[in-house]
Amino acid sequence: MSTILIGAGGHAKVVFEALIAAGSDPTQVTVRADHEGEFMGRLVQAPECLADMRGTKSHVAIGNNAVRIRLLDRARASGSELLSVVHPDASLSPSATIGQGTFVACRAIVSSQARVGHGVIINHGAIVDHDCVIGDGTHIAPASTLGGAVLIGKNVLVGSNATILPGIEIGDDVVIGAGSVVTKSIPHGAVWIGNARIVRE
Numbered sequence: 682m683s684t685i686l687i688g689a690g691g692h693a694k695v696v697f698e699a700l701i702a703a704g705s706d707p708t709q710v711t712v713r714a715d716h717e718g719e720f721m722g723r724l725v726q727a728p729e730c731l732a733d734m735r736g737t738k739s740h741v742a743i744g745n746n747a748v749r750i751r752l753l754d755r756a757r758a759s760g761s762e763l764l765s766v767v768h769p770d771a772s773l774s775p776s777a778t779i780g781q782g783t784f785v786a787c788r789a790i791v792s793s794q795a796r797v798g799h800g801v802i803i804n805h806g807a808i809v810d811h812d813c814v815i816g817d818g819t820h821i822a823p824a825s826t827l828g829g830a831v832l833i834g835k836n837v838l839v840g841s842n843a844t845i846l847p848g849i850e851i852g853d854d855v856v857i858g859a860g861s862v863v864t865k866s867i868p869h870g871a872v873w874i875g876n877a878r879i880v881r882e
């Protein structure tokens with residue numbers, strides 16, 4: 682069965698190399714995007730091929746959460762089997778689950794009984810500790826750390842190197858700035874930037 686990588690930007694390069702590292706036959710991987718040109722030494726095909734995707738596996742490799750979910754829904758509706766990609770140097774607990782079309786990058790850790798939704802990115806070196814739940818279309822950016830039993834909604838961006846303390850709940854459509862330390866639960870749609878202040882001296 683041929684594999685279609687949808688996207689030809691920076692995130693797609695990472696997913697492409699992970700696919701190959703995980704054992705996919707490079708000759709069976711085609712790259713489709715809304716611009717033609719070269720991608721990692723191969724030609725990009727125009728996206729009209731997405732109209733009928735029966736008999737294919739596909740992975741949407743686009744960093745923007747909303748665009749990724751839109752194209753993932755389209756690929757599914759066109760009959761494609763949504764492929765999850767786990768880099769062989771990621772650590773995925775046998776008791777964790779990941780949804781369709783999710784990507785787990787090199788050196789990421791998804792720990793015991795974590796539940797990761799569809800179309801999620803767990804990027805390089807991110808830690809999703811035990812019992813975390815991550816909603817569809819969320820991106821856990823490189824080197825960020827979720828303590829145990831953190832609950833994260835849909836379409837969330839956890840910026841690079843952010844830390845979320847254990848048991849915190851994050852609503853849908855939240856953005857957490859790079860390097861932030863999240864010490865309180867965050868409601869839907871909010872933006873959290875920065876670190877906790879001193880509360881005792």
Ligand SMILES: CC(=O)SCCNC(=O)CCNC(=O)[C@H](O)C(C)(C)COP(=O)(O)OP(=O)(O)OC[C@H]1O[C@@H](n2cnc3c(N)ncnc32)[C@H](O)[C@@H]1OP(=O)(O)O
Nearest residue numbers: 804822823839840841856857858859860861872873874875
């Ligand atoms: C492989 C990859 O690259 S994966 C990519 C992962 N992406 C990321 O990690 C990026 C996460 N995004 C951020 O951190 C962004 O800065 C956001 C979303 C939090 C804020 O973006 P914007 O709304 O555009 O805010 P803007 O850039 O206008 O900054 C507003 C203020 O917050 C400050 N600020 C922005 N981000 C941060 C941050 N992470 N930490 C501390 N301060 C910040 C800015 O300096 C600015 O301060 P000022 O008003 O004193 O000048």
